[in-house]
Amino acid sequence: MSDDDSPEGEDLPDNVLFDLYRQYIGEPDDRIDVYLGFGLFFGGIALAGLALVLFIGASLFAFESDPFWLFREISFGMGMMAVPTLLLGILVLLPVDNRAIYAGAAGTAITFVAVIGFAILYPYNFNVEGAQYTAHVVVSYAVGMALVLVSTGVALVAHQIERAKPGPADIEPMEEPEPTESYSDEEIRRDIEDAMNDVDITWGGVEKHEGTSLTFDLEEEGYDFSGMQVEAKKVTSSSTTDDQVQGLKAMKGGENKTATSTSTVDDQTTKLNELRQKRKEDQEKAKTATATKSVGGGGIIERLKRLLRIS
Template identity: 45%
Template sequence: MSEATDSNQLLRYYRRYIGDPDRTVDVYAGFGLFFVGLVAGAVSVVVFLYSATLPAASSSSYAIREVAGVASAVGFPALLLGIVVLLPVDKRMLYVAAAGSVIDLVAVGLFVWAYPQDWNVTVPPDYSAQVIALYSVGIALVVAATGAALVAHRVERAVDETGEAEATEADAEETETVSDEQVRSDIDSALDDAELSWGGVSRTETRRLNLDTSAIDDIDSENLPDSGSRSRSPADSRCRCRRWRSCRGSAVASPCG
């Protein structure tokens, strides 16, 4: 299926704007009905405009208008049915659209049978009202199925996009959380191994000496002799020098000179 999708333009368009097709035949049938409906609608407009140039009461005018009516009546439900076939929706919608299309074909056949002698005339029988009512029932079924298919497809795509967005967001959050944890772990391990202080300056291993002065904090400094205000006499100096010599010996230099 992938090779066929890559080699066919219709399948590439389908895959881009709708999704991956379940069956190739659905893609061809859907696009076929859609383009047949478009062509039939364009033909009906051109033929009807051409019929306006013919004499109103001529047989050729009625025949041309009949062709225009049949083309438009067949083209519109074919276009809508092609949309339902293209969308990957519930099969019930396809069955409803197909039933409506069959009803429209029956109404078109009755139109061909009744037009122009028994169509919108003053002398009975006139089958225009019955044929239009039957065609309206069929086209209503086709329109309802097409609308339901479009809404269902839109809702399904919105749900898929929401799910993908949530999954992507969850993956991103998980990736971001793991990334943060890894970064934090790397930073912690790097700081444990680094010898850095504030400012990025290399830290020097030193020792700080803490003195315990609690034992001398209670000494009364007022009872100590005031060495700064005490005057020293020459006799005191000589006495100290003699005591220094007698204690240290002659080999030690005296502070007295």
């Protein structure tokens, strides 16, 4: 039966029937489902067993005697009621909708009516020459059994499908792939500018802190700052930045000075010849001056010695 029929707060007993129910069907909802379902199920089996025993017992009496027909009638009636009763018990045990149980109960009731008709007609007016209601009994029983079989079959299929469904604990969560988003340089730059609008930082990258400022009025204290008021001298230099860089390199040391000349070899040769010619002229002038000095400054004695070749 459905969950709506189960009373709230009812404690279910713990016995063999409930253990069987939990083992083969599931957790019971109501004790009525368990007791009524197993009662009909085992009642159908008991009717089938008694029907078999009575059918065998009929052979102990003389053929076509009254006890013989009585045992046969009871055994056939029990056998006809055993099958729908057993199927209705299974239908009650299964956790199905009430409509399926009502259909099965209606089919079982039709079969019982057919069994009553069989008991009235058997043996002299059932399936003999001139019998008029045999077909009515058979058709009624077939319709009732069809309802019971269809209801039970649908309930069994629905129960197996329900058991095959995975429970919440059996379902593994699916990992959804993370969406891949792409941003352009303009969007990134705009986001950075929006985030930095409310931030006040200094050039050092440290957030500006509005602290407490201290103010000192030293003039009121009587300090003399006359000697500290020195006018700064402005020094200018005519050298360029390149000259200063070269000077720094020279002070650093390790710099090799390389003198280069823009004159060619012919110019150097010409200057060398001019220098030689000048030196030659200077030497001749010096000799002439020395000779003139010697002639004018030696006197008569010297000239007589030279003439007489007296050393």
